[in-house]
Amino acid sequence: MLxxxxxxxxxxxxxxxxxxxxxxxxxxxxxxxxxxxAQQLSQQRMLQRVGTLDWKPVLQQQIADYxxxxxxxxxxxxxxxxxxxxxxxxxxxxxQDINPAAPGTATFVRTFMDLSVSLLLPLLVVTLSADLVSxxxxxxxxxxxxxxxxxxxxxxxxKYAALVMFVSLTVMAAFLAAAVVGGLFFGWGGWTxxxxxxxxxxxxxxxxxxxxxxxxxQYILRSYGLGWVVCMAVATITFTxxxxxxxxxxxxxxxxxxxxxxxxxxxxxxxxxxxxxxFMVNLRVTGYLAGSVPPIEGMSLxxxxxxxxGWGAAALIAGFWVFxxxxxxx
Numbered sequence: 263m264l265x266x267x268x269x270x271x272x273x274x275x276x277x278x279x280x281x282x283x284x285x286x287x288x289x290x291x292x293x294x295x296x297x298x299x300a301q302q303l304s305q306q307r308m309l310q311r312v313g314t315l316d317w318k319p320v321l322q323q324q325i326a327d328y329x330x331x332x333x334x335x336x337x338x339x340x341x342x343x344x345x346x347x348x349x350x351x352x353x354x355x356x357x358q359d360i361n362p363a364a365p366g367t368a369t370f371v372r373t374f375m376d377l378s379v380s381l382l383l384p385l386l387v388v389t390l391s392a393d394l395v396s397x398x399x400x401x402x403x404x405x406x407x408x409x410x411x412x413x414x415x416x417x418x419x420x421k422y423a424a425l426v427m428f429v430s431l432t433v434m435a436a437f438l439a440a441a442v443v444g445g446l447f448f449g450w451g452g453w454t455x456x457x458x459x460x461x462x463x464x465x466x467x468x469x470x471x472x473x474x475x476x477x478x479x480q481y482i483l484r485s486y487g488l489g490w491v492v493c494m495a496v497a498t499i500t501f502t503x504x505x506x507x508x509x510x511x512x513x514x515x516x517x518x519x520x521x522x523x524x525x526x527x528x529x530x531x532x533x534x535x536x537x538x539x540x541f542m543v544n545l546r547v548t549g550y551l552a553g554s555v556p557p558i559e560g561m562s563l564x565x566x567x568x569x570x571x572g573w574g575a576a577a578l579i580a581g582f583w584v585f586x587x588x589x590x591x592x
Contacts, residue, residue: 269420366452370444391512461553
């Protein structure tokens with residue numbers, strides 16, 4: 263046990279020396295600040311357009327905008343369904359007297375995860391994990407590493423344990439950065455404000471009868487927990503590719519293509535039902551909390567979590583099998 267802890271400590275030092283984690287922290291703070299500034303500008307434009315930031319007139323204006331867009335003959339049926347979902351949700355908020363965009367840092371923290379869970383955070387963890395194993399080949403240290411009197415699976419397990427720790431720290435850092443920057447821009451409140459969740463889709467229609475209200479901090483805990491699952495699934499798959507491919511650039515290129523392609527696929531392949539089994543199509547899990555339209559029919563929160571966990575488990579098994587069997591001299 264002590265030897266394994268020493269291995270994890272060694273991998274942690276390696277990650278810190280590469281300064282990838284420090285770079286990720288800098289990127290996070292910079293992007294969170296840009297998001298906060300953009301949201302502040304959006305509020306100012308809304309004030310100029312509607313004449314007030316009172317949430318009820320703003321929400322009523324959004325309903326009118328969606329209804330106007332639905333009357334456009336060139337709008338696709340999928341887009342019309344999306345607008346209809348938004349209208350029904352807005353009417354639910356008005357009926358329940360709940361402000362879905364209550365001012366304060368808590369709303370910004372929640373919004374940031376919704377915006378970043380499918381691309382930004384996964385890209386950051388790919389940057390963190392792409393060279394975790396392949397760097398040993400590139401630096402020529404793999405032979406020295408494997409000549410130590412430690413079983414190969416323990417060496418790889420130590421690397422994975424360090425990865426889990428740093429991915430968890432990345433998600434925590436995203437929360438802290440959003441909370442601090444959001445507080446500076448929008449004030450420090452909103453944590454106990456009610457927010458609706460539990461919307462379900464039945465027969466292609468949004469069912470608001472199953473919705474219920476929880477405090478915003480409870481919603482945020484669920485949202486960031488789901489974000490952690492997404493980041494771990496992406497990090498695990500990247501970790502395995504790093505085992506299979508000896509070049510970090512190739513690993514990063516493959517994962518970048520998969521993540522960006524998956525985000526495009528979600529918007530274009532709603533009729534290709536088999537695409538729902540791809541991990542990159544199931545990254546927008548926080549949308550289920552808010553009652554967003556599933557990208558492909560048949561998808562749900564349990565389904566997406568099962569797909570992500572299945573891909574992660576399969577990747578981890580494959581990575582350990584290849585690492586323990588590979589010929590170092592090959």
